[in-house]
Amino acid sequence: MALKTVGFLTGVAFGFIVGWARLTDYDVIRDMLLLRHLDVFLLMMSAMVTAAIGTRLLRALQLRSVLDHAPITWTTQPVQRKHVTGSVLYGIGWSLAGTCPGPVAAQLGRGQLSALFTIAGLLAGIIVHDHVRIRRPVVVPDGAGRALTAVAGL
Amino acid sequence: MGSFLATRAPWYIAGPLVGLLVVLLLWLANKPFGALGGYIEFTEWAARSRRELGWRPLFIAGVIVGGFLSVPTSSGWRPTLAYGSFDVVFGSALWRKVIVLLAAGLLIGIGGRMAGGCTSGHGVCGMSFGSPASVACTVTFMATAIACTFAIAWMSGL
Numbered sequence: 001m002a003l004k005t006v007g008f009l010t011g012v013a014f015g016f017i018v019g020w021a022r023l024t025d026y027d028v029i030r031d032m033l034l035l036r037h038l039d040v041f042l043l044m045m046s047a048m049v050t051a052a053i054g055t056r057l058l059r060a061l062q063l064r065s066v067l068d069h070a071p072i073t074w075t076t077q078p079v080q081r082k083h084v085t086g087s088v089l090y091g092i093g094w095s096l097a098g099t100c101p102g103p104v105a106a107q108l109g110r111g112q113l114s115a116l117f118t119i120a121g122l123l124a125g126i127i128v129h130d131h132v133r134i135r136r137p138v139v140v141p142d143g144a145g146r147a148l149t150a151v152a153g154l
Numbered sequence: 155m156g157s158f159l160a161t162r163a164p165w166y167i168a169g170p171l172v173g174l175l176v177v178l179l180l181w182l183a184n185k186p187f188g189a190l191g192g193y194i195e196f197t198e199w200a201a202r203s204r205r206e207l208g209w210r211p212l213f214i215a216g217v218i219v220g221g222f223l224s225v226p227t228s229s230g231w232r233p234t235l236a237y238g239s240f241d242v243v244f245g246s247a248l249w250r251k252v253i254v255l256l257a258a259g260l261l262i263g264i265g266g267r268m269a270g271g272c273t274s275g276h277g278v279c280g281m282s283f284g285s286p287a288s289v290a291c292t293v294t295f296m297a298t299a300i301a302c303t304f305a306i307a308w309m310s311g312l
Contacts (some may be wrong), residue, residue: 007209011216019224026238050173051282065184076285086268091298093261102189109221117255125263
């Protein structure tokens with residue numbers, strides 16, 4: 001089985017679960033973020049705990065990955081300022097849209113056409129980010145550069 | 155089974171299933187789970203800086219199909235622009251929806267790209283790996299989204 005097939009089928013399963021659990025509904029996400037219903041938090045926490053146990057089990061059993069026969073590995077990252085700044089912007093967007101990159105695709109499949117606008121914005125945002133990032137290494141005095149990035153919030 | 159699938163999945167079914175998908179993807183392909191990467195690779199492919207579409211954009215295509223397959227668990231497939239109480243909070247006029255959702259998408263795209271992950275990538279997968287960056291991201295976007303939603307609810311009186 002090829003990597004692309006695995007990716008596609010994992011996506012199908014994820015999209016089905018997300019739709020089945022109604023994470024595609026604006027009101028489910030809004031009620032979660034207004035702390036009216038805590039079930040989506042419980043959903044995420046149980047997913048995280050299941051994944052934490054399962055992935056460590058794979059490593060403890062010293063299994064190799066099915067496709068490339070390599071030892072199962074993953075990387076972790078130290079916290080940087082971009083993680084916090086980016087997540088603040090992300091959180092505002094998530095709140096406004098009532099959806100995020102996974103569920104928005106499932107919304108589209110379920111016929112919620114408002115997803116088209118969110119996805120268009122999402123793709124535009126990635127492009128905007130990458131262009132700002134490419135231009136950043138332009139040589140500017142250190143203090144001014146820092147002030148500029150602070151003003152841009154980037 | 156039929157009637158079980160005909161209602162909304164409870165968190166204790168859906169959550170562990172998502173967790174198992176993270177495990178499955180790691181075991182089969184040695185890849186970390188997450189939705190945002192599919193959009194990033196798609197923009198790179200569209201900008202010709204990537205020669206072919208990899209598995210991540212196909213994952214997103216799969217999510218669209220999976221969403222479609224989940225329709226029988228609720229009502230029939232009726233394409234609509236209606237978006238729940240969003241239409242009450244922000245108004246149901248199309249131009250309002252376009253502006254708010256485009257702006258929201260823009261923030262999700264810029265912010266997610268900066269942070270290197272989204273609700274599934276950092277919030278579920280990275281958290282399960284115990285990655286410090288994912289913990290910081292998840293705490294930050296959760297707190298921001300909760301505060302922002304409360305602020306909008308307060309301003310709109312809903």
